[in-house]
Amino acid sequence: MALVVSSATFLSLSQQKRIQRIRAIASEDFATVKSEEEKLKLGGSDLKVTKLGIGAWSWGDTSYWNNFQWDDRKLKSAKAAFNTSIDCGITFFDTAEVYGSRASFGAVNSETLIGRFIKERQQKNTAELAIATKFAALPWRLGRGSVIAALKDSLSRLDLSSVELYQLHWPGIWGNKGYIDGLGDAVDMGLVKAVGVSNYSAKRLRDAYDQLKKRGIPLASNQVNYSLIYRVPEENGVKAACDELGVTLIAYSPIAQGVLTGKYMPENPPSGPRGRIYxxxxLTKMQPLLSRIKEIGQNYSKTATQVVLNWLIAQENVVPIPGAKDAEQAQEFVGALGWRLTDQEIAELRSLATEVKPVIGFPVEKL
Known part of the structure; x- marks a missing residue:
């Protein structure tokens, strides 16, 4: 399958060689994604998404991801990631109104960029795209009307008439009943196809599920921090509640913000806020786990990134949404699909990961 990366001209020779290497490793997987049914329903909704999505947290970012200046080079890289993901068969994209510049709602933010990328692909088929965004439960936003008002602003930035999935980004400090009503109103108004929550505890998840159920609206998803080294959703009952209620768990930071890829070593930790976490x-404690991930990957002709994403997919009812900054990363992610680790390998990696204490994540078990 030939991939068209319109921004190839701005990639360095070394970057192009790495892309070629990953393409060679994952070429069979590209064909698999195109030839097999690689989609699943989100919860009890009618919305189908690819089994792996792309998180757009870093697109337009000028703080957390060390993109202190959002320049033309980063813009082209993000656009290449978007286009390559679609060309590879990954069509589920997750964003939020607060992703982007320090101003958050300014001209350069994730929603605006995705809207621009979609418009620039109009000559190609984008009917299969599933765009998800989120409502920021800011303290001054009260009641169901605030949800609809924020959603309409997001749709304006995305330049869309509706989105496939709208989520509450975190629980409100003044209560959530009004916000949940707002989600239901968004469905009734035809502004969204499905609704979800994010960073919700098991109890709050059940409450939201029951409230929407009374209106005949399914709760499609709960988006939480979940990875091989951050398994709190398994420990606090969130994963079990999702499975019981038929709510899909969307896993953000599924490669632990790059740490599970093996990119960072004790002598080369990430910079910025991530450096204070990892x-x-x-990273020294991580080495036995990273070494085993690499060994398993070699047995399958897979990268470490593809192994840890496959581990999450194998947990069932989980859709990972790793962040892709460029075409290379987008191409690599698709190699997590179309195959499965053995039960023994899944258990072994879990056992090794228990030696690594999780150090990041929203304390959803306390919300």
Missing amino acids: TPEF
Whole structure:
């Protein structure tokens, strides 16, 4: 399958070689994604998405991901990631109104960029795209009307008349009943196809599920931090509640913000805020796990990234949404699909990961 990366001209020779290497490793997987049914329903909704999505947290970011200046090069890289994902068969994209510049709602933010990318692909078929965004439960936003008002602003930035999935980004400090009503109103108004929550505890998840059920509206998803080294959703009952209620768990930071890829070592920790989380001491403890991930990957002709994403997919009822900054990463992610780790390998990786104490995540078990 030939991939068209319109931004190839701005890639360095070394970057192009890495892309070629990943393409060679994952070429069979590209064909698999195109030839097999690689979609699933989100919860009890009618919305189908690819089994792996793309998180757009870093697109337009000028703080957390060390993109202190959002320049033309980063813009082209993000656009290449978007186009390559679609060309590879990944059509589920997750964003939020607060992703982007420090101003959050300014001209350069994730929603605006995705809207631009979609418009620039109009000559190609984008009918299969599933766009998800989120409502920020800011303290001054009260009641169901605030949800609809924020959604309409998001749709304006995305330049869309509706989105496939609208989520509450986090629980409100003044209560959530009005916000849940707002989600239901969005469905009734035809502005969204499905609704979900994010960073919700098991109890709050059940409450939201029951409230929407009374209106005949399914709760499609709960988006939480979940990875091989951050398994709190398994420990606090969130994963079990999702499975019981038929709510899909969308896993953000599924490769632990790059740490599970093996990219960072004790002598080369990530910079910025991530460097304060993933310290050299922590990365030292990670080495036995990372070594085994690499060994397993070699047995399948897979990268470490593809192995840890496959581990999450194998947990069932989980859709990982790793962030893709460029075409290379987007191409690599698709190689997590179309195959499965053995039960023994899944258990072994879990056992090794228990030696690594999780150090990041919203304390949803306390919300």
